[in-house]
Amino acid sequence: MRQQPRTDSRGILDPARLLRQVRFRRHLPAETLRPWVEHYWLVDWELTEPFEQHVVPHPAVNLVFRRDDDEPESAEVAGVGRELFSIKLTSTGRVSGVQFRPGGFHPFWRRSVAELTGRRWPVKSLADRWPPAAAVVAAASGGAGSRVAGHCDGTDAQRCRALDDLLTTWQPTADPVTDEVIGLVEEIRADRTVLRVDHFARRHEISVRRLQRLFLDRVGGGPKWVIRRYRLQEAIEQVTSGPPDWARLAADLGYSDQAHLVREFTAVTGVSPAAYARSVRLAHPIP
Template identity: 40%
Template sequence: MDDDRPGPTRGILRPAAIPAVYGLDRLPPSPALADLVALYWRVDWALAPGAVHDSLVISHPGVNLSVEPDGVWLTGPVSGTYRRQLTGAATVTAVRFRAAAFRSLVDRPIRELRDRVLPAAELLPLPADLAGRVQAAGDLAAARTVLEEWLRTLPRSAAPELAELDATVELIESDRTIHRVDQLAERTGRSVRGLQRAFADAVGLSAKRLIRAARLREVAERALEGTVDWAAVAVELGYTDQAHLVRDFTAAVGTPPARYARQAAG
């Protein structure tokens, strides 16, 4: 849902349309939880009565736990573009777990959580006062302290292969020369079928889908740079041609990249 890489808008679509009354903050985990947590994030908004902001994000892999006014929720890995309509005023504080690491906390394949939102208490032991303490925290740093006190108490299965999968996900995110699953398998010394099984169980999304999402986030970011040679970007990101890039981006975002760039500039 959010991003820990440099740049305040990476993955967030149409950032110019974000209301001025919308705030976003991110913090990394402490070293003791860096193998479990990707980042902590907090958003708050205060829209005028009747106003609606359509929030769109090309999601990053990983389960999110969010503390919201109506409860504590788990949002499973999102297979497409994450969309949420914001109204009124609220503050949401959340943890995004590393892509495979959440599997160490639960006794079920993460593919069962794909595109689902469910009460966090169905899968994790929640202290009765957790939500209240997080909501009362004055800023994200204070909320992180509360969340980490709880996270350290959670039982976790010993699974070294999860750390290897998280490293594989990071490779997808950082290396734009990886365009296909067979390339990823070769780089990691695993079989394509082995990667497919491991990703379904621990990440909840296929490696192919993660590669596509990483490319789409890159396309959206390039659109914010001004004049773009889309044919060159298509070649760089491994699309067969510019038309392929345009079709893929349009299917995910709802508008071609050049038009999206004009909208973003406006």
Template identity: 30%
Template sequence: MKPDNQGRARLDDVERAHLVDPSDASYRIGRWAPSPDLDELVRRFWVPVWWVPPGAEAPQRVLQYPVCLIVVSNTYARFYGVVTGLSETVLTGDGWAVGVMLTPGAGGLLTGDVGTWTDRHAELSEVFGEKGGDLERAVRSAMAADPGREETQRAATDRIEEWLRSYLPLDDDGRLINAIVEYVETDSSVVAVAQICERFHLTERSLQRLTRRRLGLTPKWLIQRRRLHEAAERLRERSGTLASLAADLSYADEAHFVRDFKTVTGMTPRRFSARFG
């Protein structure tokens, strides 16, 4: 865990986004950071390996961060834009995937206009042409030996790093977006778009244009998503009342918070919290 701006220990930034069912033991996930030279393009790699009994399903629900993803599995190879609602992947049978969580600024660098990919995904070959097909083949070749071994998984992410290096360096707008998102995600006192504008010396119109172009999102969405991530983390701890949590997250009242949480996750805060009882 790492502290938030108020000094409290907080979950890993992936764990607070993953609305995991604590009773689900159908998968194992390896996670690690990129090589230092790719810090501006990659937040982390994650490699799930799963084994779901025949006829059963294991849905994985995630409140995605404002980033694009690249995922190569044993059955598909895709580029994902940001999912503005709840992202759900249903695992069946036995399988594996090698995932890349890009930085906020990287999506636009790779695709030109990341806004066209909001709430969409496509095969790598459609997005990147032959270059995407090359990446798919390289990852599958590396994972062929034994997908469950970390050495195999790291060999696969090494192939992805080699592929991504051709896009370096990140441009100035990409660095600015990375800084803006980090500011919103790590400072829970940020509850208004005007605070972002003041911190980065931008007009609201300039900020809106920048986030639309490089994230496919609005600044307001960034703030709401941070609040919901924090809510999911706090609800796991099952401490305090919903009214106090809503107040801590700067909601006008408990009803507004409950409505936001249920609209995006499909669960009431009480139902989500009860899973961790």
């Protein structure tokens, strides 16, 4: 079990610029929640001009609480995002977010996670189909249920404790199938030699069809897409670190050739790898 939150910047386009504009940090959840929750992510900002951030999403569901200026706190469930995610921040605000491990939202949702893929659902819109959402809405309106207002208030410790309390009241239960899927996705993320679904299925003595069903139901995206997403995030991270050998990088990450890498990178991020590398270098010149 992870003892420290991740420190990588995978998926975050131009992470140095993000850290100059906002306070961004990650914290681990309570130990009982770690089988399903990757980390909590907290963001605070005080801006004199608008700031837009772009992220290539992980294959994970997020629960996001946000407060802007003096507005009431809002809450939404963000399903697995297949497209580039962009957000514009202005003035002052705070976010307290929960990133579930890929597959880890299923014990809370208890249905196919694919229903959420590619969509961002205000929690109040889920109240008639998801009991935890009904409790959130009731609490926010002063009715019975767990207190949910204030997840963006207080110190980091207080915000994390509020998230711990909320998720614990939703009573997730261990499920061997979910545990299996979480382990499979973690292997894909950590082992960059995983490049093909059929090879991966054979390694685990599981049929490709069953692997596809499990991933769609528990993760919200198929195994081929999950593999490609993690390899693309590696490419982005390497480009951010400095101009790579494009042909070698493409081969290492399982692309048929350099042109294939360029096409996928450009389709997801909106810019070519070379253009992205240039923009990062211009924004952060080496002294």
